[in-house]
Amino acid sequence: MTYLYLFIAILSEVIATVSLKASAGFSKLLPSIIVIIGYIISFILLSLVLKTLPISITYSSWAGLGIVLITITGYIFYDQKLDGFAIIGIALIIIGIILINIFSESSGH
Known part of the structure; x- marks a missing residue:
């Protein structure tokens, strides 16, 4: 359940961040509401994961x-x-997350 909460927290944060751009500086109501709700959900779930x-x-x-x-x-x-360096950077981030979660002793499992 912990990793499900983490995944939903990540998705909520992504939705909130994308909506932040769409809110045009909080001048559009619906995207602004999505930003606030998305970040609230994300941080509540992060606190449970922790x-x-x-x-x-x-x-x-x-x-x-x-x-x-x-x-x-x-x-x-x-x-x-996205240029080649951006794609390489994304790949390295993904590899880093996999290494930390699967192989690191600090992962707690």
Whole structure:
């Protein structure tokens, strides 16, 4: 259940961040409401995850996967370009998250 909460927290943060751009500086009501609700959900779930997982694992997964998903979302929805170095960087983030969660002794499992 812990990793499900973490995954939902990451998705909530990504939705909130994408909506932050769409809110145009909080001048559009619906995207602004989505931002607030998304971040609230994300932080509530993160606090629950932190009862079980170490903060290093929780935050590195949340931030790293958030970066990857926001980058992909920006590419798809906002026509933001990705060059070779961006793709390599994303791959390294994913590899880092996998290494930390599966092989690191600090992961708590």
